[in-house]
Structures are given as C-alpha cells and as structure tokens.
Amino acid sequence: MKMKWALLTIIFSIATVLTGCDNPLAVLDPKGPVAANQANVIMISIWTMLIIVLVVVILYAIMLFKYRASKSSDDYVPPHVEGSHVLEAIWTIIPILIVIFLSVVSVRSTNEVEATPKGYEDQEPLIIYAASSNWKWHFSYPEEDIETVNYLFLPTNRPIEFKLYSYGPISSFWIPQLGGQKYAMSDMVNTLHLAAETPGEYMGRNANFSGSGFAEHTFNVKAMPEEEFTKWVDEIHGTAKKLTESEFDKLLEPGHVGQYTFNGTHLDFRPAPEHNHGASGNGESEHSEHSDHEDSKKADEAETEHQH
Amino acid sequence: MDYFDRFAVPHSSPMIVGSQIAIAVTVLAILVGVTYFKKWGYLWREWFTTVDHKRIGIMYILAALLMLFRGGADAILMRAQTAIPDNGLLDGQHYNEIFTTHGVVMILFMAMPFIIGLMNIVTPLQIGARDVAFPRLNAVSFWLFFWGAMLFNISFVVGGSPDAGWTAYFPLASVEFSESVGMNYYAIAIQIAGIGTLMTGINFIVTILKMRAPGMTLMKMPMFTWSILITNLIIVFAFPVLTVALALMTMDRLFGTNFFTMANGGSDMLWANLFWIWGHPEVYIVILPAFGIYSEIISTFARRNLYGYKSMVVSMVAISVLSFVVWAHHFFTMGHGAMVNGIFSITTMAIAVPTGIKIFNWLFTLWRGKIEFTVPMLYSLAFIPIFTIGGVTGVMLAMASADYQYHNTMFLVAHFHYVLIPGTVFAVLAGFTYWWPKIFNFQLSERIGKWAFWFIVVGFNVTFFPMFITGLDGQARRMYTYSEATGYGPLNLLSFVGALGLLIGFAFLVYNIYWSTRYAPRNITSDPWNARSLEWATHSPVPEYNFAIVPEVDSSQAFWDSKNNGPALFKGKYKEIHMPNNSGVPFVLGIIFFVWGFAMVFSMWIFAIISTLGIFACMAHRSFEKDHGHHISVEEIEETEKKLRGANA
Numbered sequence: 001m002k003m004k005w006a007l008l009t010i011i012f013s014i015a016t017v018l019t020g021c022d023n024p025l026a027v028l029d030p031k032g033p034v035a036a037n038q039a040n041v042i043m044i045s046i047w048t049m050l051i052i053v054l055v056v057v058i059l060y061a062i063m064l065f066k067y068r069a070s071k072s073s074d075d076y077v078p079p080h081v082e083g084s085h086v087l088e089a090i091w092t093i094i095p096i097l098i099v100i101f102l103s104v105v106s107v108r109s110t111n112e113v114e115a116t117p118k119g120y121e122d123q124e125p126l127i128i129y130a131a132s133s134n135w136k137w138h139f140s141y142p143e144e145d146i147e148t149v150n151y152l153f154l155p156t157n158r159p160i161e162f163k164l165y166s167y168g169p170i171s172s173f174w175i176p177q178l179g180g181q182k183y184a185m186s187d188m189v190n191t192l193h194l195a196a197e198t199p200g201e202y203m204g205r206n207a208n209f210s211g212s213g214f215a216e217h218t219f220n221v222k223a224m225p226e227e228e229f230t231k232w233v234d235e236i237h238g239t240a241k242k243l244t245e246s247e248f249d250k251l252l253e254p255g256h257v258g259q260y261t262f263n264g265t266h267l268d269f270r271p272a273p274e275h276n277h278g279a280s281g282n283g284e285s286e287h288s289e290h291s292d293h294e295d296s297k298k299a300d301e302a303e304t305e306h307q308h
Numbered sequence: 309m310d311y312f313d314r315f316a317v318p319h320s321s322p323m324i325v326g327s328q329i330a331i332a333v334t335v336l337a338i339l340v341g342v343t344y345f346k347k348w349g350y351l352w353r354e355w356f357t358t359v360d361h362k363r364i365g366i367m368y369i370l371a372a373l374l375m376l377f378r379g380g381a382d383a384i385l386m387r388a389q390t391a392i393p394d395n396g397l398l399d400g401q402h403y404n405e406i407f408t409t410h411g412v413v414m415i416l417f418m419a420m421p422f423i424i425g426l427m428n429i430v431t432p433l434q435i436g437a438r439d440v441a442f443p444r445l446n447a448v449s450f451w452l453f454f455w456g457a458m459l460f461n462i463s464f465v466v467g468g469s470p471d472a473g474w475t476a477y478f479p480l481a482s483v484e485f486s487e488s489v490g491m492n493y494y495a496i497a498i499q500i501a502g503i504g505t506l507m508t509g510i511n512f513i514v515t516i517l518k519m520r521a522p523g524m525t526l527m528k529m530p531m532f533t534w535s536i537l538i539t540n541l542i543i544v545f546a547f548p549v550l551t552v553a554l555a556l557m558t559m560d561r562l563f564g565t566n567f568f569t570m571a572n573g574g575s576d577m578l579w580a581n582l583f584w585i586w587g588h589p590e591v592y593i594v595i596l597p598a599f600g601i602y603s604e605i606i607s608t609f610a611r612r613n614l615y616g617y618k619s620m621v622v623s624m625v626a627i628s629v630l631s632f633v634v635w636a637h638h639f640f641t642m643g644h645g646a647m648v649n650g651i652f653s654i655t656t657m658a659i660a661v662p663t664g665i666k667i668f669n670w671l672f673t674l675w676r677g678k679i680e681f682t683v684p685m686l687y688s689l690a691f692i693p694i695f696t697i698g699g700v701t702g703v704m705l706a707m708a709s710a711d712y713q714y715h716n717t718m719f720l721v722a723h724f725h726y727v728l729i730p731g732t733v734f735a736v737l738a739g740f741t742y743w744w745p746k747i748f749n750f751q752l753s754e755r756i757g758k759w760a761f762w763f764i765v766v767g768f769n770v771t772f773f774p775m776f777i778t779g780l781d782g783q784a785r786r787m788y789t790y791s792e793a794t795g796y797g798p799l800n801l802l803s804f805v806g807a808l809g810l811l812i813g814f815a816f817l818v819y820n821i822y823w824s825t826r827y828a829p830r831n832i833t834s835d836p837w838n839a840r841s842l843e844w845a846t847h848s849p850v851p852e853y854n855f856a857i858v859p860e861v862d863s864s865q866a867f868w869d870s871k872n873n874g875p876a877l878f879k880g881k882y883k884e885i886h887m888p889n890n891s892g893v894p895f896v897l898g899i900i901f902f903v904w905g906f907a908m909v910f911s912m913w914i915f916a917i918i919s920t921l922g923i924f925a926c927m928a929h930r931s932f933e934k935d936h937g938h939h940i941s942v943e944e945i946e947e948t949e950k951k952l953r954g955a956n957a
Contacts (some may be wrong), residue, residue, distance in 0.1 A: 060692055114645060266791065
C-alpha cells in the first residue's frame, strides 16, 4: 500500500513538473520548429503512456487490496483459472492500437525533423560545417567564409543545415532548445536541420562520451535577427585573422580552448569527409568506399584539393 | 624498472593505492586463513573440482554477489561525484573508468552470472533431471566466467581500468584515444567470460530439450524453465557476434589492424552495429529469466496457477525474436535517415505488446488469489509498477524523432535502470530469497528481508526518478561534473541520497545472510513456501542425485497437483544412479585462461604462447581421458533418503 501511494505521488509530481511553467525543462522549452516538433511528440507520448501506467496501477491496487490473504477467510481456496481469450485479446489489441498510433506519430515526425523545417522549404538554408575535435567544436560558414571555435551565431527565422563530422571520437552535436542531436563521426558527414525562431542564448554540447575532456565539450549558441547576423559576419571580415593550416592543426590537438574567430575556413585545406553517406532526410544512405579516408594524425599527407 | 612500470596504474590516486593494498591484504588473508584452518583439501574436493550443477550455481551466485558490491561501490562513487556541482572527489579520467567498469561489471559479471547461478540450481530440479546435459562443460563455463571476471577486476589495480564506456565505441576505444591497457582488459576478459556463457547456452538448451522428466511436454514446463530455454537460445544466437566483435577489437588494439579505427578505412559504425546486435538481445538475456522467476513467485504466493500460461510462452518467444531486430534504436542519431529510423522505431515499440501481455497476466494471476506478502513476493509485486514505468519510457525512447532529444541523456540512464533494476536485480533478489531454503535448508529472516526490501525499493526510486527530469533538462550522461548554473545540482543530490538508501538496503541483505545463517531455525520442511513446481518435491538440501526416483509429470505445476490429491510423482523403486565424476581440469583450464588473458593484455607473447599450449593440453587431456563416472548404489540411496527425511520431518 505504502508503495502504491509513493508511486502515485511520484507520477503526479512528474506530471506537475513537466507541465509546470516557471522553470521549464530545456527539451520541453523549444525555441525553434524542430525542437517544438520533438517536444510535441514527447508530450503526446507522455500522456499516452500515463494512461497505460494509470490502468496498470489501478488494476494493481484493486488486486492487492481485494485479494490479500489477510482479508480472505482461512478456508478460501483460490480457483484454478487458465485464462480468458477475451481478456487476453483486449490486452493484446489495445496495446497494438496504441503502438500503431505512436508509430504514425513517430514516423511522421521523424520524416519532418529529417527535412527542412516546415514553412522554410522555399528559403535557401544557411550551411554550417560543425566539426568536433577533442574537445572543441569548429564551425565553418563556407558562404560567409568565416570560422568560429566553440561558439555559434545563428540568424533567426532561417533554416540552418549543419554538416557534422569529427576529427576524433564520435561526438554528438546537440542544442536541446533548438532540436535533437546527431552524431559527428570521422568517416562520414551527417546532416542536421535546425532553425531558431526566438533570439537568445542557448546551451550546446557534445552529448556523446568522447574521453576525459567530455564534460566540458560545450559551445555557446546565440540566435539573432538576420541583420545583426550579417553585421557580425562583416565585422569578422574586417577584424579577424586568417585561419591557417598550421593554426588549425594546433587547434586539433586534444585539450580545451576558449572561443576563436577566423577569416576563411578549414574546408579549404581540410575538406569534410563528404564522399559518402549522404543521409539527409529521405532515409537513403549510400555506403560507398571509404578509400580516401582522412586521418587527423596524418596532417601532412592531407589532400589539398577541394572534394565537395 | 621498465618491466614494473607497465603494470602500474597510469592515473594513480590515493583511492586506487588503498584498493591495491586492500586487495593484496584480502588475498593474503584468504590464503593464510584457508591454510591455517586446513581447508584446501575440502575446497578442492567439494568445490573447485565439482561438476554438481547446484554447487556450480552457488559459486555463480557468490561471485555475482561479490561483483554486485564491486559494481555498487562504483555506483556510489559516481553519485557522490555528481552530488554537487563542480565536485572534486574524482577527476574526469577516474570517473570515466568507474562508469565503464560499473556497466561491464553489473551487466556481464553480476546480472548474467546471478541469473545463470539461479538457473543452474533450479532448472535441472524443475525438469526432474539429475544434472545438466554436460556437467563437466558446466564447470568449464563457470571457471571461464570466474577467471574472466577476475581478470577484468584486477584492471583497476594492475595497468589501469577500461575507460571508453561499457559500449566501447570506436574510435574512442582504439589505442589512439585510449592508450592504457584498460580496453585490452575489456576485450580479453569479456571474451573469456563470453566463451563460458556461450557454452552454458548450449548446455542448457540440450538439458531442457533432452532431459525433462517423463510426461513433461514443452507446454507443461514451468514458466521459469521456459524463460531459461528462450534465454539460452538468445545466448546461442547473440554471443557469437560478441565473440567476433571482441576478436576484431583485440586485433585492432594489439596487432594494429584497422577494423574500427579512423585510419585506413576502419568503420566506427561497424563496431556500434556489432556491439548492439549482441547488446540488445543481451538485455533480454538478463530480463527474460526474471520474467520466469516472477511467474513462479507470483503464482506461488497468490496461491493460484499462472494466468494465461500459453500467452506467457508466446509472448516470450515473440520478445526473443523481436530482440534481434531492434538494435539500431541504440543509434537513431547516427544518421541513417528517416526510413531506417522509422522501421526500427516501430519494431522497438512492438516489444511493448508482448511485454504488456505479461504484465496483465501477472496482474490477473493475483485476481481471486490469496496474496501473501513474503519477501520474494514483495520484490515481485514492486516489480510490476516500476517495470511498467521503465517500459513506457522505453516506448517514449523508441519514438525516433523524440529520441534525438533523449539520446545520451540521463533520461536514458533512468529508463534502463528502471528496466534493469526491477527487472533483473529485484528478480534475482526475489529468486535468491525464494530458493534459499531449497539450497541451504533454512529460511532468510523475513523481518530483516523486509527492511532490506523497503530501503532498496524506495532508495531505487529516489535515485533514478530525478534522472528522467534532469535528462529532459539537457543533462548528458557520463558527465563527471557540471556547473552550478545548469541547475542540475538539487536533483543530483537527491539521487545521491537515494543511492545511500540503496546502500543501506544491500547492507541489510548481507546482515540478513549473516543473521539467518547463525540464528534461523533449521527445522523447516522441504517445501516451506507451499510451492508448485518440482524443485520443491525433493529434499532440502538437495541430495547429489536430485531425485531418488525420477518424477512423472502431467501438468506445469506437477508438485502442486500431486500435493492436492493428484497422481503420485514418484512411482517405482530405487535404482542405481549414474553420476559424473569430479574433475580438476575445468578449474585448471580457467586459471590457464586467466594467465593467457593477462599475457595478452600486456602483450607478453612468450607467456601467451605457453598458456595457449596449456589450453590445448587441457583439451587434449580431456579427449584421451577415460572417465565413465560412478554409480550410486541402491543401499547408498536408501541411506541418504532416510537421513534427509529425518532432517525434514
């Protein structure tokens, strides 16, 4: 009995916390369409699942309350009941229906978050290459021809296409309030679609364990109106120094560094491993040869020609 | 000096030095103690060389309990480190080693062996057999597991612990990013134990299929035996994948091949796929036997037959099949696109259906029952709602797009602990308490057991529930520290408090064993719980040959039926019984494997070659050995039976 009440209290307190509004949880406090989609799916699943938990807990409470030995007479002998086709069919079919419902929700929203966010289809996305190295993030803006380290400026109300890869162990690029994460790996480029709708500063981090510096493998994200973003880019063109190959190599060495800003991108001398795995939204991933693979340790042999 | 250096722990700390001293002192104390009390002969004759499934089972459980406390110590350290923001108790490297060994130890050296221990003790008894199909092989399995586990455990005092997570994702686990010998230990120790597990799988499939008592058709097997059969089928299908993956990993690390590395065309995704093709079924290897244990206990203490026996069997078969087609949900975020993710999302959610069937069948086994709240029953009842929470959060995680947000967060950590702790840990504690009187002929104290139960159940929820919330707030798993600004502090502190509750609960468990061994009454019957299946039909403790006369069975609860005016179980007269002989070879083989593993970890090739020859010598010895076992005469059986009946009267 005690346990049942403890559980009920827990369930209701989580429900309260989840719906509470004074200090919302990051994942449930979306600032862009992708995260909003995901928060929506999460809330649908929480409510559906709460119904199931409730049914189980109520049945459980009834069984424990009604059929405890201390309540029944000494000569009561429980009957032999094999089962019931009707009842067993009910608790097979209803879960199947729930799973079908959630499957539809899941597949639809998975397709949505793998594509350009809804309402932004006709806009040209801003492409940002996000490469991780132990334990830094390198952000290249090829069109703007600038690169930042450990911080990210984004224009609001514009689709953004991240190209993710890694110069070290698998990392996971994650900005909870803008959308779910995706892996950055050394042998392929992953595409992640995001968009920010509210200007503000957000937490970004590597979510996948990548060694001793993992806990501090974070970056700052600042979303701002388009004009402000353009101004920032212009400013960099005027002030920041050029990213050289040797400087980039130095940055690749394991360790933590602060934030940096450069003119030019590392894509010029160290292109992303884009020769394969073009999985970007429609589920088609091509598994081509990994022959021209890149190795961060073999910096000098790196191809200097563009591959993308 | 150089020779000595390679065995030194690269990231030494006072804690590790303390452990080194403690381990050395303990080993010395055991050696001196056993010598002083002149117990070497007894240990060798009765335990090290035994091929008796019951004794092997006891040794499995003892080892698993030891590992539970090793993994538990890791857990407490982790929660202590993250209890407050910017804590300096452990450094990053040390924390990484601790969560890696916590995962490996708990899954592979605690949960599985505990289950295998229970199944060793119970399965042959439940099917009315005299032993397992291959008793000698069973001993080999145990000693390979044991020495594999020991090899893994010395890593933190000799050479350094593995530090790339229990999933050992590449390229992080490669020599390039994990330079110490820790990941070598991982690859080789798990390999040794895994070979033992694979042989157990084969052994128990054959045992269950070929050695059932007359009349016990498949659909008359007790549910625990069913769960064990299916579990072992999963083992036989899944473990070869692990064997291959670990072999490739060993080659990458020791011989410079490039299967999973960053250079020369290695693929990190290949490791992830191989790991989870084994790893996901592995989850069901430790969960399905728990379902079997709960089925036995719930029907025993609800005083009712199991509701929906057939659908329970069908749902377990369905789960075992589905367990092989969901592995990609462990890396929805690896970029295989919407289509693949969609398919794996659906197959994963489908597992909820058979699991749900089981939950409702258990609930309806309580219906019109006469429920007694014994300690094993309490664990089984606590399991139902807690596991339901674990299950429904699993469905939430299975929704691919939402998983992009949960992946690698504390939400996931909370989910799998909500599945594995009520699923496996509660189950083995319940089973352990339930079958204890069968093994030792006295009961554990119900009073102390209930104290342990409440601390464990409440402590568990206080520890892990907050993680659902911090996960949704963006706390990634495996972070050794976080800043105060994140706001994760209070809930993490709460988790630590819960972990202390768990610690107290497990302390009660140990105290219970101590107290009951000293004071519990010895005049109990061989069927103290008024149970239903065959293992309770023989004496406690069980004689070497299990059943003096092989029982004849015609229902899934044969013993219960025979107690309630059904047909007699034991018909006919005593006959001579053929039993296998003890053998020292499995134990020796285990030690040689340990030496081989150690030599491989440190790339000491001469030792490795010599011990490889030793392994082959053991096998050759076996193939030339003429051992036809021994016979127990009718007089001997009569004498034993008379004595045991006296004890149980």
